[in-house]
Amino acid sequence: MNENVIVSDPPSAGPLMHEDLELLHEVALLTPGDSHLEMCIQCGTCGGSCPSGSAMDHTPRAIFAMLRAGMREEVMKSNTPWMCVSCYYCTVRCPQDIHITDVMYTLKNMALKSKMFQDTTASDFSKTFISYVENYGRSFEIGLAGIHNVTHLRLAVRLPNMVPMALGMLTKKGMSPLPPKRIKGMNDLKKILKRAKELEAA
Amino acid sequence: MSAQENKPKERVGVYVCHCGTNIAGVVNVGEVSKWASDNMKDEGVVISRDYKFMCSSLGQELIQKDIKEQKLTRVVVGACSPHLHERTFRNACKGAGLNPYLCELVSIREQDSWVHTDKIAATEKAKAIISGGVARVIHHEALEPLHVPIHPATLIVGGGIAGIQAALEIADAGFPVYLVEREPSIGGHMAQFDKTFPTLDCSACILTPKMVDVGNHKNITMLTYSEVQKVDGYVGNFAVTIKKRARYVKTEDCTGCGICWEKCPKKVIDDKFEAGIGYRKAVYTPFPQAVPKYPVIDDINCTYFVKGTCKACEKFCPTNAIDFTQKDEIMTVEVGNIILATGWDLFDARRVPNYGYGRLANVFTNMEFERMSNSAGPTGGNIVLRDGKTPPKSVGIVHCVGSRDKNYNNYCSAICCMQSLKFAHLVHEKTGATVYNFYIDIRTPAKGYDEFYQRIIEEGTLFVRGKVAEVTDAARNPGEEGKLIIQVEDTLVGKQRRIPVDMVILSAGLEPRSDSKALAKTFGISCSADGWFIERHPKLDPVATMTEGVYIAGCVQGPKDIPASVAQGAAAAARILGKIQQKEIALEPVRATIHEEQCSGCRICNTMCPFNAILFHEDKMVSEVNPALCQGCGTCVAACPAGAITGTGFSNEQILSQIDGLLLLTLDKKETVPSGS
Ligand SMILES: Cc1cc2nc3c(=O)[nH]c(=O)nc-3n(C[C@H](O)[C@H](O)[C@H](O)COP(=O)(O)OP(=O)(O)OC[C@H]3O[C@@H](n4cnc5c(N)ncnc54)[C@H](O)[C@@H]3O)c2cc1C
Numbered sequence: 047m048n049e050n051v052i053v054s055d056p057p058s059a060g061p062l063m064h065e066d067l068e069l070l071h072e073v074a075l076l077t078p079g080d081s082h083l084e085m086c087i088q089c090g091t092c093g094g095s096c097p098s099g100s101a102m103d104h105t106p107r108a109i110f111a112m113l114r115a116g117m118r119e120e121v122m123k124s125n126t127p128w129m130c131v132s133c134y135y136c137t138v139r140c141p142q143d144i145h146i147t148d149v150m151y152t153l154k155n156m157a158l159k160s161k162m163f164q165d166t167t168a169s170d171f172s173k174t175f176i177s178y179v180e181n182y183g184r185s186f187e188i189g190l191a192g193i194h195n196v197t198h199l200r201l202a203v204r205l206p207n208m209v210p211m212a213l214g215m216l217t218k219k220g221m222s223p224l225p226p227k228r229i230k231g232m233n234d235l236k237k238i239l240k241r242a243k244e245l246e247a248a
Numbered sequence: 249m250s251a252q253e254n255k256p257k258e259r260v261g262v263y264v265c266h267c268g269t270n271i272a273g274v275v276n277v278g279e280v281s282k283w284a285s286d287n288m289k290d291e292g293v294v295i296s297r298d299y300k301f302m303c304s305s306l307g308q309e310l311i312q313k314d315i316k317e318q319k320l321t322r323v324v325v326g327a328c329s330p331h332l333h334e335r336t337f338r339n340a341c342k343g344a345g346l347n348p349y350l351c352e353l354v355s356i357r358e359q360d361s362w363v364h365t366d367k368i369a370a371t372e373k374a375k376a377i378i379s380g381g382v383a384r385v386i387h388h389e390a391l392e393p394l395h396v397p398i399h400p401a402t403l404i405v406g407g408g409i410a411g412i413q414a415a416l417e418i419a420d421a422g423f424p425v426y427l428v429e430r431e432p433s434i435g436g437h438m439a440q441f442d443k444t445f446p447t448l449d450c451s452a453c454i455l456t457p458k459m460v461d462v463g464n465h466k467n468i469t470m471l472t473y474s475e476v477q478k479v480d481g482y483v484g485n486f487a488v489t490i491k492k493r494a495r496y497v498k499t500e501d502c503t504g505c506g507i508c509w510e511k512c513p514k515k516v517i518d519d520k521f522e523a524g525i526g527y528r529k530a531v532y533t534p535f536p537q538a539v540p541k542y543p544v545i546d547d548i549n550c551t552y553f554v555k556g557t558c559k560a561c562e563k564f565c566p567t568n569a570i571d572f573t574q575k576d577e578i579m580t581v582e583v584g585n586i587i588l589a590t591g592w593d594l595f596d597a598r599r600v601p602n603y604g605y606g607r608l609a610n611v612f613t614n615m616e617f618e619r620m621s622n623s624a625g626p627t628g629g630n631i632v633l634r635d636g637k638t639p640p641k642s643v644g645i646v647h648c649v650g651s652r653d654k655n656y657n658n659y660c661s662a663i664c665c666m667q668s669l670k671f672a673h674l675v676h677e678k679t680g681a682t683v684y685n686f687y688i689d690i691r692t693p694a695k696g697y698d699e700f701y702q703r704i705i706e707e708g709t710l711f712v713r714g715k716v717a718e719v720t721d722a723a724r725n726p727g728e729e730g731k732l733i734i735q736v737e738d739t740l741v742g743k744q745r746r747i748p749v750d751m752v753i754l755s756a757g758l759e760p761r762s763d764s765k766a767l768a769k770t771f772g773i774s775c776s777a778d779g780w781f782i783e784r785h786p787k788l789d790p791v792a793t794m795t796e797g798v799y800i801a802g803c804v805q806g807p808k809d810i811p812a813s814v815a816q817g818a819a820a821a822a823r824i825l826g827k828i829q830q831k832e833i834a835l836e837p838v839r840a841t842i843h844e845e846q847c848s849g850c851r852i853c854n855t856m857c858p859f860n861a862i863l864f865h866e867d868k869m870v871s872e873v874n875p876a877l878c879q880g881c882g883t884c885v886a887a888c889p890a891g892a893i894t895g896t897g898f899s900n901e902q903i904l905s906q907i908d909g910l911l912l913l914t915l916d917k918k919e920t921v922p923s924g925s
Pocket residue numbers: 405406407408409410411428429430431434435436437438441443444445446474475476589590591592614615618663667670761767801802803804808809810811813
């Protein structure tokens with residue numbers, strides 16, 4: 047397991063130097079629409095609501111405080127956005143109407159680009175997910191979970207507690223263990239994705 | 249329009265204010281002043297000056313000296329908004345013998361220097377604004393204010409602590425008061441409380457003496473179980489229509505002995521005074537110290553009204569005071585001034601589904617807790633779970649329920665922090681339970697408030713900084729079994745916590761009364777987007793409204809505690825006493841007039857007037873403006889399809905000239921309209 051993520055860096059000596067005051071603004075700008083990120087009052091509703099909160103090295107609220115404090119490296123290395131399961135609890139409950147889930151996506155993006163995030167499991171999970179969408183035009187939960195766990199050789203370690211979830215997925219209506227059918231208009235989707243990538247690169 | 253050819257008939261002075269650097273920092277005031285004297289000679293400008301603070305006494309003296317020496321007949325001041333200093337400059341002119349309405353204040357601050365950064369363009373714009381003022385002022389007429397007598401009586405709507413305070417102040421000064429209260433008794437929310445922060449004195453002990461004073465005061469006419477239906481007239485002379493609901497009890501005969509409600513077989517859940525956790529009878533007074541002491545029969549629940557039989561109360565009443573034939577009464581009272589003190593409603597905690605109120609039995613609201621803690625309340629002052637007997641071993645108090653939250657109300661309800669601290673103390677004192685306060689920020693800014701916070705910390709209340717995410721009964725481990733679990737991020741630790749407790753109290757916020765918008769309309773005043781009534785000035789005139797003669801006090805103006813509500817009640821009373829003692833009032837003569845012969849009787853203006861100032865004569869089929877009600881807003885003038893309405897002070901001539909002036913059309917063609925500012 048990657049130490050950088052699980053164990054937080056030992057606190058560096060001395061106070062934080064406020065060199066990176068643009069960070070918060072940068073994240074807000076990179077988030078589509080108006081995320082209201084600057085309006086966070088640090089109430090903790092998001093952190094309290096988050097089903098992944100206990101697995102995160104920093105709660106979403108703490109991440110927003112760190113953005114404000116310009117702690118770029120710590121945020122980029124954090125597992126928080128990768129633990130986000132996009133449940134939108136936080137966003138619905140946030141008293142300041144901050145688009146927290148959207149910001150989590152922005153942070154993932156920034157972390158990948160900056161190459162600062164060092165635990166590859168979570169980002170690969172996203173990549174596997176995207177590759178299904180790119181190839182089939184839809185997501186495929188079983189394949190995603192399988193491939194992800196196989197490529198990360200975690201199956202053996204995680205198997206016992208994953209079994210109930212896997213069984214649950216298999217018996218749930220709508221979740222087929224077979225690879226998905228390609229959607230109609232796959233070519234069009236590819237064009238859309240290609241254009242999106244171009245736009246992102248620009 | 250071409251430049252005037254004849255010799256100008258008026259002698260105009262122009263005064264350009266620097267307002268320190270407020271204006272001069274952006275507008276080249278010297279240039280504007282020079283431009284005015286160089287370019288507007290044909291319009292009649294004989295002198296133009298700039299000065300650091302025109303509103304200072306030196307600035308005003310400058311104008312007065314010119315009026316006398318230069319024989320000015322018109323004055324234009326380019327400075328701040330008329331809201332601020334129109335009266336100052338009008339009075340200065342009056343002091344020098346010029347009719348005050350021959351002075352025009354144009355805003356080169358709010359409408360120019362404060363909203364622009366481009367200095368050159370802003371300077372050009374200032375010239376245009378001044379030019380508009382000069383073109384307009386030439387068409388001004390000398391006006392005299394309207395004088396109307398003031399009726400010495402005052403109407404107070406709402407008998408909570410704010411209304412009670414105001415009523416006593418005015419009545420003690422010797423003037424009559426009508427106090428209209430919707431409920432069967434005065435007292436408002438304060439009558440429901442157990443102890444009051446920060447001193448923890450018993451609420452009833454400090455409130456009831458005042459209620460009794462109101463009840464006994466020879467100058468106060470109490471109209472309880474009543475509501476205002478209609479307001480006609482204007483400052484000094486309002487005619488108010490009030491509906492007195494039938495009590496079915498003859499107050500002349502009733503002694504308040506209480507036999508009727510003792511004998512009444514019909515129990516009703518009291519969701520008003522007892523916040524839904526206690527009962528009353530169909531014939532009732534809301535609480536033992538009610539003022540007046542007479543009960544009312546609630547005709548929706550009374551067995552006799554529902555089924556036609558019972559009349560137990562009538563049978564047992566020793567003075568034959570029950571009268572089932574009573575009808576609602578409509579009465580009209582005349583008053584000179586009005587105070588609205590209708591207070592607040594509690595935020596409905598059911599709207600926050602994740603807090604479980606209404607679904608999880610042991611989640612309580614703050615008002616439920618107040619009644620529970622009150623020894624005169626349904627549990628006799630015992631703090632117990634919903635089963636009515638088990639005292640809680642642990643209690644979580646949740647701050648900011650429905651407040652400071654864009655999903656519900658944006659504003660801070662101002663009292664919940666102190667109220668939550670008060671509850672922590674009461675729970676500690678009465679049950680010895682472990683108490684948690686869950687807060688975003690502790691706001692204790694008033695006198696003695698932070699000291700109270702210190703005291704509560706010392707008493708051992710546990711504070712968790714975090715807005716509660718949810719309250720649930722879904723246990724995740726044996727320790728949570730049978731408990732309510734408060735899930736929260738302890739933001740000072742940066743970790744999620746799940747805290748099991750027996751009882752949760754939600755500090756629901758204050759909201760405007762559900763009927764506040766309708767009430768505002770009845771009295772011709774405005775409310776904010778939230779629904780709180782808007783004061784004339786948020787800092788300098790907190791109890792007056794934009795409608796002359798209508799004042800506001802207490803929570804109707806916004807969330808506040810008892811000391812602030814009392815202060816506002818007294819302040820509104822003082823304002824009114826000052827007016828009553830003047831015996832008459834001078835009204836702005838800036839009014840609309842309808843020319844009868846041009847009016848087609850279409851009645852379009854009737855409903856548009858925001859001050860209900862236009863009445864319709866059915867006989868002549870024409871509309872007429874009541875000059876004392878009209879505020880000179882001009883809405884009707886613009887709305888009238890027949891052009892039958894003119895506004896003194898805003899005639900077509902004045903407005904069109906001002907527009908021409910703004911576009912510099914009144915000047916020689918050598919000046920062009922400034923571009924791109
Ligand atoms: C749980 C709780 C505890 C609190 N504890 C404290 C405390 O300990 N100390 C403190 O300083 N503050 C406390 N407050 C704040 C306090 O309640 C308010 O400051 C106070 O009630 C304001 O008084 P008011 O007269 O403006 O309004 P209200 O008390 O609401 O009185 C308004 C009155 O107007 C009447 N009315 C309403 N509409 C009409 C109508 N259309 N026509 C006629 N009558 C009408 C109502 O029936 C009522 O009698 C507490 C608030 C809450 C929610």
